[in-house]
Amino acid sequence: MRILLFILRKEFIQIFRDRMMLPMLLLMPLMQLLILPFAADMDVRHLKIIIVDNDHSPVSKSLISKFTASDLFEIYAISGSYNEALKLIETDKADIILQIPHGFERNLIREGSEKVAITADAINGVKAGLGTSYLNAIIQNFNQDIALEWSNATSLTPPQDVRYSFWYNPYLRYKNFIVPAILVLLVTVISGFVSALNIVSEKEKGTIEQINVTPIKKWEFIIGKVLPFWLIGIFDFSLGLLIMYYVYGIQIVGSLSTLYLFAIVYITGILGFGLLISTVSHTQQQSMFVAFFFIMIFILMSGMFTNVESMPPWAHTISSLIPVTHFMHAVRAIVLKGSVFLDLWVDMVYILCFDVVAIAAAVINYHKTV
Amino acid sequence: MYSITAEKLTKKFGNFTAVDAITFEVKEGEIFGFLGANGAGKTTAMRILCGLSYPTSGKASVAGFDVYKQQEDIKKNIGYMSQKFSLYENLTVSENIEFYGGVYGLRMREIRPKTKNILQKLGLDSEANKLVSSLPLGWKQKLAFSTAIFHEPRIVFLDEPTSGVDPVTRRQFWEMIYEAASRGITVFVTTHYMDEAEYCNRISLMVDGRIDALDAPKKLKAEHNAQSMDEVFYALARKAKRSD
Structure with missing residues (x-):
């Protein structure tokens, strides 16, 4: 336990000292949430x-x-x-x-x-x-x-009268749809891929070799690397919720604790996935490419902008295997509709399965010995 | 008592035999030079002894622990300084020492006074709170060595610790090695500098994955009718068929 504290201390010092890291973890989410929803507005007017x-x-x-x-x-x-x-x-x-x-x-x-x-x-x-x-x-x-x-x-033919009522988003505001999505993407990028870069940079600099000859246990190293980004991920998620409310006036209809339960489980899995990426790549460049590939898939197949139901069946299947799809669905449902856990348990099961697979694969793949 | 024993230790990568049945012992408190041309298999052998890699066959023990089964026990009892510079550039001098001290299980209250002591000896006390990246290479290497033996390991492995360092600093570095050996720490060192080889109590010379010579430098020179270790090295390494 004492050893883990030393590792965490070192990680936090390094994260807060890195000139690139802090802006990436704090400024990037702010900018994305403040600017992108205006740009990603698909309402057609004027x-x-x-x-x-x-x-x-x-x-x-x-x-x-x-x-x-x-x-x-x-x-x-x-x-x-x-x-x-x-x-x-x-x-x-x-x-x-x-x-x-x-x-x-x-x-x-x-x-x-x-x-x-x-x-x-x-x-x-x-x-x-x-x-x-x-x-x-x-x-x-x-x-x-x-x-x-x-x-x-x-x-006179009586004019037909069709009345629409739009539930959960009565004014059809595109921002209500897109702001939660950007929040989800943000948490994914920060906790999943920035953590991968962090581990790979130790490989690149050669310091990981030094770590591997010390008595540091595998789980101590992994927790030491992952926990700071887990906390940062939760922090960014909370920051995003505040922006969502104060800037876009989107009120969370459902329960905040259900929302956080999903966020915590999701961030854990995506960190495992980041760890997996870091075990298979040797340089930061490689992990960037892998991350980029997955981010594209996550954005385009998760129903972030498009409708999952209108995809062909095979794409629909892939989409349902992506954890982002489920987290996105849950966040939107809780925030806009006020869905409760019982409505969303299927999403939770998918996310939990992803957690188990990603973390297991990462832990098996991470070796102190070659 | 022996610190390290190896018996027919072998490491193969596919068809390539990087380490070919080497047998040797290193005595406790000895400075043991592990020499060989590039690609002779030194680093591979060293990685096995440090518990970073499993051998293909043969036996070896380090500090009394088996390299197959007790790697984690080995790691608690050794220090290691790799070819690549291994301290964190974006941590300060004292943060680096505290981190490595901490991961070997030392407590902060043991680490603090000892760090002060060591930095004084190195003449780095005014740099304690500076980032390691701002130090010149020679100082970094001395600091890396001090860090590697901070937890008083029984054996310290040094992989080309002085490459790229100026002659004065190399001299000082070897003084530090002697000082560590006098405290009973076994030193296992690889080097390309033949003058450094003469500083060792005993040396082994690897050619194509095998150990072709193993003795005190004086005896090896006499055996090969050579004036210096340089000549011994040429005489033996010339036979090498592979290089990197």
């Missing part, structure tokens, strides 16, 4: 629209006024020709074109229907998809308006 009005009629004017009223669109220009409008799309100045044909009003009155054309820049598929559906909605709305205005009671 789409720049160009309206090519070939009709110049009162009806076309009233359609255009629908767009001025919405904050989803911003009228970039009202143009006389389609080609001119297309040029603006090509030069990236605008996102979408609405073409109102010549004789729009006349045909609408005479034949009761008319078509408009929508052209969208689809390089960003999400933006184009959402943009056209918003546009559709506005045109639908316009349809209903003129139908009501021109109708006589007999031909």
Whole structure:
């Protein structure tokens, strides 16, 4: 026990003395949580629209006024020709074109229907998809308006009425979805990969050889290396929760102790995983590459930004084997929905399994003797 | 009494025999020089004796403990200073000593006065709170040696401790080795400097994984009709078929 205290003392001195380490452990989480949620906002608003009005009629004017009223669109220009409008799309100045044909009003009155054309820049598929559906909605709305205005009671088809209610995130704020995700990613990177780098740097400098000829036991060395990062991981997680509440106004609906229980179990496993990476790599560069590979997988397959359920079955399976998926799910569910432990026990089982596998593999792989 | 005994100690890596059935003994309190060209197998043999690596076959014991079964007991009774500089650059001089003292089970109240004592002897007392990275190499090596014998081990293993160090510091380093030996610590040292070989009580010379010569430097010189250890080394090492 006394030996372990000497090891911990040395580790803490080294961590707090390292000029790179402290900013990485404290500044990086702050920056990421304060900046990334704004950047990773996938809500599409203020789409720049160009309206090519070939009709110049009162009806076309009233359609255009629908767009001025919405904050989803911003009228970039009202143009006389389609080609001119297309040029603006090509030069990236605008996102979408609405073409109102010549004789729009006349045909609408005479034949009761008319078509408009929508052209969208689809390089960003999400933006184009959402943009056209918003546009559709506005045109639908316009349809209903003129139908009501021109109708006589007999031909009036009652407008369909669909009401949505969005639970747990009533204003569909993307930040509510993404801030917990960034918090999870952060804890993963700090406790998993920074600890791996720390151990590998001892290999690189050759000091690990000196450690290996001392009577330090395997478990003493491992605990000595892992415990500081475990504490830092919990600290960063708490810091993140504070930022989530004070900066983004996200209240934790569920129980804080359940949240911490998940965090503690998860951080333990991810530290084991970091230790495993450090046992298989010989230089910091190697461990960086391995870490980078896994971070990519973690981000893209854990449902952080995407929907796990819409993945093909095989990807879904991989996703469910990644502990991040479960921790992310649990954090979101506890924070936003107020889920209780009984709702999330399956996630806990997955995380615990990962803990056991990662730690066992790391301990078996770590040798004092070659 | 012997500190180290090895009998037909062998280490193979696949088809390559790094250490080829070496047999030798090191007496208690002796300064034993372990010589050989690069790639002769010195470091491999030394790593086995320090409990860092298992032999393929043969027998060996260090401080009375078996290299197969009692590696952890060996580690409690030896000090080791590797070829690579092994102190922590981002810890201060006294933090390094305290750490290594601590991991050998010493208490802080034993470590503190002893550290002071040692730093005084080394003339480093004004540097106690400076980072090791700021020290010149010669001082670092002397400090590393003091750290390796801080817990009063029975045997200290030194792997090319003076490579890259200036002649004056080397001299001082050897004075420290003599001082340690006079306290009864067995010194097992590898070196490339033949003048240093002459300082040893006995030396062994490894060629291609085998020990080709083992005796006091004087006797070896007489045996090979040589003026200096240099000539002995050339005469024997010339036969080597492998190098690194």
